[in-house]
Amino acid sequence: MTMTRVRAWASHGAKQKLEPIDYEAGPLGPEEVELRVEFCGLCHSDLSILNNDWGMSQYPVIPGHEAVGRISAVGDQVKGLRIGQRAGLGWTSASCMYCHQCMTGNHHLCGQSVATIVGHPGAFAEKVRSHWAWAVPLPDALDISSAGPLLCGGVTVFAPFATYGVKPTDRVGVVGIGGLGHLALQFANAWGCEVTAFSSNPSKMEEVRKFGAHRVVSSRDRAGILKAANSLDVLLVTANVPLDWSAFLQTLKPNGRMHLVGAVLEPIPVGAFDLISGQKSISGSPTGSPAAMSSMLDFASRHHIAPQVEHFPLSKVNDAIAHLAAGKARYRVVLDADFT
Ligand SMILES: [Zn+2]
Numbered sequence: 368m369t370m371t372r373v374r375a376w377a378s379h380g381a382k383q384k385l386e387p388i389d390y391e392a393g394p395l396g397p398e399e400v401e402l403r404v405e406f407c408g409l410c411h412s413d414l415s416i417l418n419n420d421w422g423m424s425q426y427p428v429i430p431g432h433e434a435v436g437r438i439s440a441v442g443d444q445v446k447g448l449r450i451g452q453r454a455g456l457g458w459t460s461a462s463c464m465y466c467h468q469c470m471t472g473n474h475h476l477c478g479q480s481v482a483t484i485v486g487h488p489g490a491f492a493e494k495v496r497s498h499w500a501w502a503v504p505l506p507d508a509l510d511i512s513s514a515g516p517l518l519c520g521g522v523t524v525f526a527p528f529a530t531y532g533v534k535p536t537d538r539v540g541v542v543g544i545g546g547l548g549h550l551a552l553q554f555a556n557a558w559g560c561e562v563t564a565f566s567s568n569p570s571k572m573e574e575v576r577k578f579g580a581h582r583v584v585s586s587r588d589r590a591g592i593l594k595a596a597n598s599l600d601v602l603l604v605t606a607n608v609p610l611d612w613s614a615f616l617q618t619l620k621p622n623g624r625m626h627l628v629g630a631v632l633e634p635i636p637v638g639a640f641d642l643i644s645g646q647k648s649i650s651g652s653p654t655g656s657p658a659a660m661s662s663m664l665d666f667a668s669r670h671h672i673a674p675q676v677e678h679f680p681l682s683k684v685n686d687a688i689a690h691l692a693a694g695k696a697r698y699r700v701v702l703d704a705d706f707t
């Protein structure tokens with residue numbers, strides 16, 4: 368039986384610093400692949416799991432779920448991947464592959480899915496493992512040093528465009544221009560939509576236009592938000608803080624949809640008439656399926672969509688986490704694996 372020791376960075380309890388560890392990965396499962404990590408994005412969900420904000424963390428936590436690297440080992444039942452091939456891994460590392468959701472292509476909704484960083488060692492490590500279906504091949508044209516954040520952040524904001532049939536003639540708003548939002552602006556613009564950015568930070572205005580926004584509105588200014596009343600088909604909310612929900616609902620046209628991808632922990636107060644009178648919807652979604660990830664990567668590579676990233680060596684992961692936690696990331700942090 369082959370054994371594999373893996374060096375990684377782990378936290379042993381909520382709000383503790385990451386420390387170097389190594390763990391025994393055990394034998395590779397027949398349907399598993401192993402990825403030698405080159406780069407890994409730092410996602411806000413890594414912070415949430417490190418801090419046990421969602422009450423589901425299992426320590427030690429090895430964070431990291433936006434991994435890019437080369438396949439270094441394949442189980443004997445693995446399909447479609449070979450050793451040496453570049454692939455990426457996101458929030459999910461396995462799904463059952465036989466439930467109704469998996470069989471209808473909604474693997475990300477599988478009730479038995481395994482999150483890459485919950486009860487499973489993540490990618491702030493030399494190596495990370497997943498079911499073969501979740502190790503998504505990367506297009507050759509994609510810049511791998513910035514691709515990591517596409518694997519979670521990217522697919523999270525891209526998937527709703529396909530799921531809800533957003534049209535190029537639609538007008539799309541994006542609330543919160545951070546790691547997710549700056550990607551959402553790029554996708555919405557390349558999709559052909561007219562794009563409105565709602566940002567809490569007016570100092571970002573020029574950059575926000577560069578990402579593809581046609582107009583920029585302060586998300587803290589109710590009067591400003593209401594100037595956009597009755598103008599949007601889709602409002603994608605990437606912020607994870609409470610907003611002026613009634614004002615934002617008014618930005619939707621009849622049949623409009625407010626779609627949540629940011630994990631706002633406080634309940635959202637909504638009056639029934641705010642939805643009924645304009646036949647409006649509120650919805651939410653997590654990440655996306657392997658096929659959605661694959662389509663997103665292809666679309667990003669064709670349209671030159673890339674996360675704007677800041678690099679830290681993985682050995683400085685605690686500095687990177689502090690940088691993100693302080694709200695200083697512009698717009699996404701990528702850690703470069705530097706095990707020697
Ligand atoms: Zn399933």
Ligand SMILES: [Zn+2]
Pocket residue numbers: 410411412413432458519520
């Ligand atoms: Zn994530």
